Amino acid sequence: YAKSSNFKLLPDGNILYLGRKDQQLKIRGFRIEPQEISAQLSQHPSIQDSVVIGKKGTMSMELAAYIIPKEKGKIEVEALRIYLLEFLPEYMVPAYWVEINEFPLTSSGKLAKKALPDPRNSLQKNNQLLKREPSTDTEKQLIQIWKETLQIENLGVNDPFYSLGGDSIKVIQIIHELRKKGISIEVKDLLKQDTIQKLAKFIDATVENESKEPSTENGSIELIDLPKKVLEAIPKGLTEVYPASNMQQYIIKKYEDDQNRDGVYHLLFSWHISGLAFSEDYFKKALAFVADKHPILRTSFVRPRGYDQIIQGLRKDASLPFEVEDICHLSSKKQDDYIEQLLDKDFTEAFDAFNPVVALQRYKILVRSASSFELFYATHHAIIDGWSNIQLLKDLLQAYLMLKKGMELPTIDQSINSYQEFVAIEKEMIQNPAARAFWAKELAKINFKPLEKKYIVIPGKRLATYTNSLDAKISTAIHQLAQAENITVKSICLSAYLQAITRLTKNKEVTVGLIANGRSERLSNPLEAVGLYWNLNPFHYKGEELGIDGLIHIQEQLNRMTEFAHYPFPHLLADLEKEELFFACFNFTHFFSIQKLAAQQQDIQIVGGKFRDRFHYPLTLAVNVHPDEDKKMDLRLEYDRQYFNEKDMKKLVERYVSDLETLGKLNKSVIE
16 A cells, blocks of 8 residues: 555654555646645745645646645745756646645545645736846846847746747857857757756856857858859859759749649748839839849759759849839729739749749739839749848838838848858758657558549639638637746647548648748858748647647657758658658647838838649648737638638638637637
8 A cells, every 4th residue: 555655744743644555746848746736835845835736727727736835935936946947847846826724634534635725816827927037147148138039028047948939040140149149059959948947057067168258150051062063063154063962953843843833832922012112213222232142043054964853043234124114094892803803813924943044023003092012023932931021121112111211221141152052951961860760750651542633623713712810819818828838829720720631631640841940050141131041840640639639749859859950841742752751730829910111111011912822732721920910810712622612721721720728719718
């Protein structure tokens, strides 16, 4: 009996039975022994005795600590929490803290758990704890960077990164700022040491012998040299040649396969800009400025004979084509209709990626009135991604406004080509045996079966889109849940999508392709560079019920993939000798707000925008969070009519929204 149970000797000599030793709890996906927490708490000088138990909510288990203090009313919850964090992981720190005079016992001397007070009347819950100020020089340095990056003034050194709204882009930004101060860490380091206190200790322990002088070094990126015979085969109009990235080659192939011109990887953007009269001369100069600033806009591709890779180089002619059309004579509605027709028509005008004298981007200005115009541009996806599009628009508008105000444009450093660095870093990842081993293990059990076509569609009308916007209450609840559980909004949205795919396929194990940020902290200009900086990461899911444990597992899997997220998907397919691994993709974005961008320019307003961004996969869900608009969230489901019909896709989105609403309510669990 004694060997399988836990007891505690009370001050009066009696023995308190605490329960069986095998009474483990599962918290956030981890199996823990609550007695271990209680034992650690009882060693604190202000505590006479303690018991930690699990309290099950509607969808998850939480820990509650019941404390008998040595002096009544002298319990400081924040101090106890910090104390525990020195010995135990964060998930073993109780959510609720209750001061109690004595433990209720049953007639047989056991702890009467049901007689313990309701933890909802506790001293404090963790997310209400006071924030500890930085105490070391490193903590002070880190907290300033975190405040500027996360745009949060009130934060403490123990606040977890994700609970503060951290994401993949902000990770890169923080690490890049640290590198400027001579502190070199990797993404995985920040995700593992996810508070300022932990990260500061890690930095002090690992870089104490290194120089902390400001640095612009990019981690010794070795750029790729091409064989002489390849260089000799390059057209005379191209300079600064280097290999295309794996994803560039993949997208070029899929673009060429789109013979019916459904618009696969043919990006279209159109922005209605108001408050400013259009000047063709200033726009032409602004366009020349961004083409000089971003080498990728001057890129063309080559297939050298006898070489198995596509090569890219910069055109000597840096100009980007644009034309101007006056549509002032049309009514506002007819202008909008005309622009929609222009978008659809442009799909039929394919780019030739291998024409060394033709740009892979074109512009058109539609003058709508004396003080407004439409900025339209089309781009081959091989040279740009979503984040780059926002950066490009920002640079273009800023340059245009500076010229209109008579200001001089800044000098451009043309010695740096961040995309050439990106290709070199990609090669390092391909040569990393740990990366290859990780993905081989991660995807060992994937058994992908292609979908069967069900419907006949008109050529060029294969792809369709269904859009929706989340109710503000649901969006708010999701963000609050992410903050409370120290997970990302992305993990919550992905969880609901995985549920949708399991229902669609009637298979509990599914794989989806995640659009992954490929911007490395080692790039000379990781955030402002323009190019195709993303990858596809296969995410294999073994069906779990919607709940906190499932969300934690998904976040852990996302974190685990981070270290090798840059391993190029096309190379992964080759390693596994597969043509495909999934039919559905998931794209989560939280880009810089277009409206905020316009507001910063003061003179202009972006009234609205239209875009087309089509993948070759049968199903893609894009979730876009507007960070500067009260976390507004838009959904865009793109589907292939050969496999799915509109009615079923509408149901899928409606059920997806319902699942998100259910997940949002997990943060308001009623403790039994």
